[in-house]
Amino acid sequence: MIETTVQAIITGVMMGAIYALIALGLSIIFGVMNVVNFAHGDFVMFSMYLTFTIGTLLVWDSVQTPLLTVPIMFVFGLLIYYLIIDRTLGQFWVMQFAATVGLQILMRSAALIIWKGQPRALQYSIIQGSIHIGPFTILTSRLVAAAVSLIVIGGMALFLNKTWAGAAMRAASDDLGAASLMGVNRRRTYGLTFAIGSSLTAVAAALLMSFQQIDPTGGMRFGLLSWCVLALAGLGSLPGLLAAGIIVGITESLAVSFYDPRIRPLAIYAIFILVLWLRPKGLFGRR
Amino acid sequence: MNSKAFRILLTLLALVTVVLGACSPAPAAPAAPAATQAPAQKSAPALPDEIVVGSVQPLTGGFAVFGQDGKLGAELAIQHINEAGGIKSMGGKKLKLVSEDAGGTPDTAKLATESMISKNRPVAILGEYISRFVMAASEVTDREKVILIADALVPQVTQMGRQYLFRPGPTATDHGALAYQFLVDVSTANGDPIKSIAVLNEDSANGRANSLGAIESALKNQMPVVTSLEYPYDITDATQIVQQLAKANPDAVIHTPYFNDAIVFGKAFKETGLWPKFLAGAGACGYVDPESIKALGDAAEGISMTYSYNPAKDTPQNKKFVEAYKKIKGYIPTEGAGMNYYGAMVLYEALEYSGTHFPDDPLNPENLRRSFLALDLKSGPAVETYPGPQIKFDPLGDNEFPGTVVLQVQQGEPKVVYPEAEAEAKPIWPNSHFKP
Numbered sequence: 001m002i003e004t005t006v007q008a009i010i011t012g013v014m015m016g017a018i019y020a021l022i023a024l025g026l027s028i029i030f031g032v033m034n035v036v037n038f039a040h041g042d043f044v045m046f047s048m049y050l051t052f053t054i055g056t057l058l059v060w061d062s063v064q065t066p067l068l069t070v071p072i073m074f075v076f077g078l079l080i081y082y083l084i085i086d087r088t089l090g091q092f093w094v095m096q097f098a099a100t101v102g103l104q105i106l107m108r109s110a111a112l113i114i115w116k117g118q119p120r121a122l123q124y125s126i127i128q129g130s131i132h133i134g135p136f137t138i139l140t141s142r143l144v145a146a147a148v149s150l151i152v153i154g155g156m157a158l159f160l161n162k163t164w165a166g167a168a169m170r171a172a173s174d175d176l177g178a179a180s181l182m183g184v185n186r187r188r189t190y191g192l193t194f195a196i197g198s199s200l201t202a203v204a205a206a207l208l209m210s211f212q213q214i215d216p217t218g219g220m221r222f223g224l225l226s227w228c229v230l231a232l233a234g235l236g237s238l239p240g241l242l243a244a245g246i247i248v249g250i251t252e253s254l255a256v257s258f259y260d261p262r263i264r265p266l267a268i269y270a271i272f273i274l275v276l277w278l279r280p281k282g283l284f285g286r287r
Numbered sequence: 288m289n290s291k292a293f294r295i296l297l298t299l300l301a302l303v304t305v306v307l308g309a310c311s312p313a314p315a316a317p318a319a320p321a322a323t324q325a326p327a328q329k330s331a332p333a334l335p336d337e338i339v340v341g342s343v344q345p346l347t348g349g350f351a352v353f354g355q356d357g358k359l360g361a362e363l364a365i366q367h368i369n370e371a372g373g374i375k376s377m378g379g380k381k382l383k384l385v386s387e388d389a390g391g392t393p394d395t396a397k398l399a400t401e402s403m404i405s406k407n408r409p410v411a412i413l414g415e416y417i418s419r420f421v422m423a424a425s426e427v428t429d430r431e432k433v434i435l436i437a438d439a440l441v442p443q444v445t446q447m448g449r450q451y452l453f454r455p456g457p458t459a460t461d462h463g464a465l466a467y468q469f470l471v472d473v474s475t476a477n478g479d480p481i482k483s484i485a486v487l488n489e490d491s492a493n494g495r496a497n498s499l500g501a502i503e504s505a506l507k508n509q510m511p512v513v514t515s516l517e518y519p520y521d522i523t524d525a526t527q528i529v530q531q532l533a534k535a536n537p538d539a540v541i542h543t544p545y546f547n548d549a550i551v552f553g554k555a556f557k558e559t560g561l562w563p564k565f566l567a568g569a570g571a572c573g574y575v576d577p578e579s580i581k582a583l584g585d586a587a588e589g590i591s592m593t594y595s596y597n598p599a600k601d602t603p604q605n606k607k608f609v610e611a612y613k614k615i616k617g618y619i620p621t622e623g624a625g626m627n628y629y630g631a632m633v634l635y636e637a638l639e640y641s642g643t644h645f646p647d648d649p650l651n652p653e654n655l656r657r658s659f660l661a662l663d664l665k666s667g668p669a670v671e672t673y674p675g676p677q678i679k680f681d682p683l684g685d686n687e688f689p690g691t692v693v694l695q696v697q698q699g700e701p702k703v704v705y706p707e708a709e710a711e712a713k714p715i716w717p718n719s720h721f722k723p
Contacts, residue, residue: 011527117351119547121554123584130559139526139558211558212523213550213582215349217391221523256527261518262490 008257016249017146023229025197039104041223047205048214069202077198111216121213145207234285337383341409348391360624364631376642396420432652438626456595457689463500466569485537489520497543497570525555533561549573557586568592577618589718596625597674599703599711604671632669
């Protein structure tokens with residue numbers, strides 16, 4: 001009993017940190033731009049396929065691929081921002097909704113055409129393996145992924161707090177009108193935000209592909225998961241995002257261990273609904 | 288144009304579309320069936336130039352990997368039938384295959400079947416691989432009196448009272464039972480007889496039916512089943528389940544996955560190192576097909592899987608099929624491809640029979656149905672590609688002589704290893720990753 005609980009918590013904490021990283025891009029985009037990106041999960045899916053392709057073509061390990069996938073997703077994010085998102089800002093919210101849902105369908109269909117309906121996985125990653133401590137198993141891929149997630153989230157916090165671009169993003173998030181008067185260029189700041197949000201999915205993808213596979217509908221899972229983590233965390237707090245990810249991770253891990261693997265989505269969405277009901281701004285939200 | 292005028296124009300356009308849509312007759316539906324549905328005794332309707340056969344398979348979505356293979360299997364069979372002179376009892380009439388995408392849900396499968404029948408009016412449909420798709424589609428095929436040659440495994444598929452549904456292949460229960468028997472035989476042959484098993488399956492009707500087949504066989508032989516676990520097929524992390532399995536400590540695990548989850552589990556076994564002494568797959572999906580081996584790499588080595596098709600069967604027809612398939616795909620036919628190939632060959636035999644015994648109206652659905660029920664095949668192209676010695680349908684539409692074989696991944700290649708009479712290689716026991 002205690003053994004199972006401890007094991008579930010170990011697994012849950014590690015997965016939770018990765019979940020926080022997956023939700024990070026969504027959180028930043030939603031927080032700064034107030035754009036609800038329904039295609040976020042599909043950005044993760046797309047990044048995972050990119051990771052697969054680069055890993056296969058160049059015979060790179062999954063964890064090396066961000067060297068290429070991060071810049072690619074950054075440019076992709078910029079393009080999507082200027083070609084689609086920018087034109088919907090300031091319009092009736094339904095426009096953004098339609099644009100990002102459309103983008104979701106577009107990306108899913110593109111993935112189906114490019115990579116076919118088959119799930120793809122990389123055979124091997126240097127971070128695969130396990131450490132056995134007494135009765136407990138720690139998977140090194142999850143451990144490394146969790147550590148990288150922590151570093152990336154910490155780095156993001158530093159970027160937002162210590163750099164001018166980060167300050168501009170926070171300012172635009174708090175009061176776009178005032179920020180504009182202080183010399184913050186709205187389009188450039190938003191473009192940068194969207195591109196960063198997009199490239200963060202490439203980091204998450206590299207970690208995920210070290211132990212998972214991807215198929216064209218995989219974006220749905222990551223999208224819903226991100227929304228759940230974000231709702232729990234609320235906007236504007238990166239440590240809160242991490243905590244929310246870990247809460248989700250531990251909850252699903254305990255539910256799977258003590259009840260049934262099929263309970264996982266139910267456990268996650270029960271949290272989602274509870275939070276929306278009891279504390280709509282999230283556990284750690286600034287607003 | 289001002290906006291008001293534009294709106295009026297749009298409204299008008301919409302109205303015209305709706306009215307036209309409602310008035311136009313359902314294309315092709317009334318003309319063709321009138322001929323085929325005529326009672327058998329009346330004057331013979333002229334045969335069409337080509338006999339249309341449908342293939343409805345999941346070509347997109349999570350099951351596409353199976354559907355694509357199934358479609359290719361059917362295509363090759365039709366091509367081979369035509370090259371060999373078509374349906375001789377009908378004056379060498381050629382077959383023509385038309386295809387439709389069943390999508391990813393039973394609803395889309397049903398719609399695809401409706402669309403296939405209204406557009407093409409095929410004499411038979413091959414498909415739709417996923418049992419719940421077949422169950423939904425068979426409602427349409429039975430209503431429209433179109434033969435459905437199912438390549439799905441769940442036993443209940445043929446227990447719904449459908450008149451026009453036939454399944455040449457084995458059921459999921461047969462698969463589960465064979466996986467168990469294989470474990471017992473191969474472990475005993477290696478002087479290391481198993482003393483317990485665990486069963487694991489994705490939670491669809493197919494997964495459960497496979498596991499039940501294995502559990503029934505185990506219980507009959509008083510073999511302890513130490514644990515039985517189910518999980519959703521879109522599972523993303525299996526480490527906890529693998530840990531639970533390791534705790535239960537069975538000698539062997541019988542696992543019924545689909546494609547995605549097989550990769551998730553293979554990776555989880557590899558990463559945790561918690562391999563059972565033997566991992567035997569059941570239900571023909573995942574682990575041993577080329578895509579799974581590619582995705583799993585070394586982790587696939589030694590895993591076995593039951594199959595409703597024997598790619599190693601040493602007959603001229605099967606060799607021809609394997610060669611043609613390999614030329615296109617670069618690897619041997621998967622189960623879906625094989626089942627559709629012999630499914631189409633069974634249809635060929637039934638058409639020949641109908642042409643001989645009902646020459647007045649061989650394509651009449653009732654005559655065709657009778658022909659299927661009258662078949663008792665011990666030779667010919669269908670049996671040559673079937674993993675058993677005989678094909679004869681019972682009144683429910685199931686084959687009375689279901690055949691199943693076991694494949695094992697050996698040095699990155701799927702090899703038929705069981706039953707011994709059908710095998711091309713000796714099974715390797717235990718799994719090389721297993722650490723006692």
